[in-house]
Amino acid sequence: MSSLNPAILFVIGALLLPLMPANARRYVALLIPLIGMALVLLTPNGSYGNITLFGLELTTYRLDKLAFVWALIFHIAAFIGALYAFHLKDTVQQTAALMYQGAAIGAVLAGDLLTLFIWWELTAIASVFLIWARRTDRAYRVGMRYLIIQVGSGVILLTGVLFYYHDTSSLAFGHLGLGTTATLLIFIAFGIKCAFPLMHNWLQDAYPEATITGTVILSAFTTKLAVYALARGYAGTEILIWIGAIMTAFPIFFAVIENDLRKVLSYSLNNQLGFMVVGVGIGTELALNGTAAHAFSHILYKALLFMAMGAVLYRVKTIKASELGGLYKSMPWTTVFCIIGSMSISAFPLFSGFISKSMILTAAAAEHYTWVWLVLLLASAGVMDHSGIKIPFFAFFAHDSGKRCEEAPAHMLWAMGIAAFLCIAIGVYPDALYSILPYPVDYSPYTATHVITQLQLLMFSALAFAVLFISGLYPPEIKSVNLDTDWFYRRAAVKVMTPIAAMVATASNGLFASVGKVSSGSISGINSLFGPQAWLSRTLDSTGMVALVIGALLIFLGFYLF
Amino acid sequence: MSQPGSDNPTDQPGADKARDQSIRDEKKWWLDSPANIKLIVWALAIVCVLLFLADFFYHKHGHFDFEQWPGFYAWYGFLSYCTIVLTAKQIRKLIGRDESFYEKEDSDTNNELDNE
Incomplete structure (x- = not known):
């Protein structure tokens, strides 16, 4: 019984949810992640749900040390998300959330590539409803863009899987490595979902446009599923080190000048993924442990930060830095939780980011990737700016915007409180997390060197902020949007395609008109005879x-x- | 941002005045005093000086030679931070656009249908 795939539980729950009364729905959404977690904890590592479909051997449920880390944190994130969304009566969001979480868990537990593909596409289709649930025209358009890219990733994955099956007569989802067309296609499919540079912009486009609770839920699953898939299939693929290093660096610049604070967090999410991708690329035991640990702690502090910003949006009705400030007076608890999230993502000692990110940096240094290491260090200073300082400072402090509101609702505070507690617990007692990592951990984060150098990096970054802010050099928060690669498909492509489309329309009109003339001529000819x-x-x-x-x-x- | 025609009562000029008055009447918070802000900045500066000096009192384990330079992490952090922020400020001139560049509609929750 305990070998029941928790993903199935989520999907059945999601399908039954619309039949339940509103009051029952929110309790079911809370209960399912807990039952699912119990199922995963009670199941010994192994392969379950082996079926043969059209002669294909499928392993629909594979639990091992790598999958366990992701399965566990996905359940925790699902529970926290459900608690945060406890006020919702919207069936669409509740159903979509459960379906999406279940799909992500199913994908992590998939032992073969075909099962992976099915769950992979379901994450795309279920999650778009968390954006559309805002029920605005703008959200509709954003959702469409998001869906095209996400489903596109799935189609590329399926193509790659078919090639792979043709090459190897196997569908097993183990180490793939680059080298053939098949594995390259699968790599690209993973890369799109992982928001590789130039394939990243769906993330910053879509996440800030989802509903208040939707963004919190979206932030945990899709991209971390992609990191898992990369860790499973492409560990030690050197190009990932460089891709990851670029990912840590470039989103920072966008985050610094972005006005929408949920979009700042989306760029910050992209930057955090970079650290994990570097870890996968290095591929040593320390690096892969670092990636798994960082995914675990990242999901918690990123959800915490999105929850804090969601609470602000819920109460103040805006999340633009240019309109906010001084909210600590109205929302003291949210402020405290947000600062805990900020200190975790900035990797302050005693917070979760410190004990996971330092593993990846140490692994990069141990393998003598000097330039990569310097980029990661620069990116760490950047994290201190956009997530460590900018988010809490401009939302809760800075100049008083005069906005006064109520504190966030109790269930939101509880959700934030649990996430904040876990962020600190992992930071203070890292051995708990280290004990579930894929490889034995021979690493101690709390050495004098680590603690002092990290504090130097962070406090001098804070000092730089103070100097720049007081001297007026710090870029002010202004109402604006910034162009990113989405410009190419939202503007350039439209500009180029519009005249082409017009030409096609004219040509086809002309063609149809002449066809019309010919046909009406012949019809009248026939008419005159018959x-x-x-x-x-x-x-x-x-x-x-x-x-x-x-x-x-x-x-x-x-x-x-x- | 308040929009014309918005039905939010706090957008009325009279309500604005009343709100300003109520904010003035509020209790003063510790951070409201500029002297206390100055105190925080000084505290930060002192912490930084102490952290810099700490480098001379312990043996640093590093993988690279340059990590042994006194205060390497301190000035690397400071310079990285300034570089990032000031570069981004320049990038903004290039890629910054008006808020309504893509969409006339606001991304705030005002125009959302009630779905709670």
Whole structure:
């Protein structure tokens, strides 16, 4: 019984949810992650749910040390998300959330590539409803863009899987590595979901436009599923080190000048994924442990930060830095939780980011990737800016915006409180997390060198902020949007395609018009011969008919004779 | 941002005044005093000086030689931070656009249908 796939539980729950009364729905959404977690904890590592479909051997449920880390944190995130969304009566969001969480868990537990593909696509389709649930035209358009890219990733994955099956006659989801067209396609599919540079912009486009609770839920699953898939299939693939290093660095610049604070967090999410991708690329035991640990702690502090910003949006109705400030007076608890999230993501000692990120940096240094290490260090200072300082400072402090509101609702505070507690617990007692990592951990984060150097990095970054802010050099928060690669498909492509589309329209109109002329000409010709008033249609008297037939027969006879 | 025609009562000028008055009447918070802000900045500066000096009192374990330079992490952090923020400020001139560049509609929750 305990080998029941928790993903199935989520999907059944999601399907039954619309039949339940509103009050029951929110308790079911809370209960399912807990039952699912119990199922995963009680199941010994192994392969379950082996089925043969059209001659294909599928392992629908594979639990091992790597999958366990992700399965566990996904359940925790699902529970925290459900608690945060406890006020919702919206069936669409509740159903979509459960379905999406279940799909992500199913994908992590998939032992073969076909099962992975099915769950992979379900995450895309279920999650878009968390964006559409805002029920605005804008959200509709954003959702469409998001869906096209997400489903596109799935289609590329399926193509790669089919090639892979053709090459190897196997669907097992183990180490793939680059080298063939098949594995390259699968790599690209993973890369899109992981928001690799230049494939990243769906994330910053879509996440800030989802509902208040939707963004919190979205932030935990899709991209971390992609990190898991990379860790499973492409550990030690060197190009990932460089891709990851770029990912840690470039989103920072966008985050610094972004006004929408949920979008700042989306860029920050992208930057955090970079650290994990570097870890996968290095591929040593320490690095992969670092990636797993960082995914675990990242999901918690990122959800915490999105929850805090969601609470602000819920109460103040805006999340633009230019409109906010001074909210610590109205929302003291949210402020405290947000600062805990900020200190975790900035990797202050005693907070969760410190004990996981330092593993990846140490792994990079141990393998002598000097430049990568320097980029990661620069990115760490950048994290201190956009997530460590900018988010709490401009929302809760800075100049007083004069906005006064109530504190966040109790269930939101509880959700934030649990996430904040876990952020600190992991930071203070890292051995608990280290004990579930894929490889044995021989690493101690709390050495004098680590603690002092990290504090130097962070406090001098804070000092730099103070200097820049007081001297007026710090870029002010202004109402604006910033162009990113989405410009190419939202503007450039539209600009280029519009005249082409117009030309096609004109050409096809012309074509159809001439076709119309020809056809209407021939129709009128036919009409004049066979139409109601035409000579051939006229009702002739029988003599005339006989004469016509005889005439025709005479002509045939003539042909026959000569 | 308040929009014309918005039905939010706090957007009325009279309500604005009343709100300003109520904010003035509020209790003063510790952070409201500029002297206390100055105190925080000084505290930060002192912490930084102490952290810098700490480098001379312990043996640093590092993988790279340059990590042994006194205060390497301190000035690397300071310079990285300034570089990032000031570069981003320049990038903004290039890629910054008006808020309504893509969408006329606001992304705030005002125009959302009630779905709670």
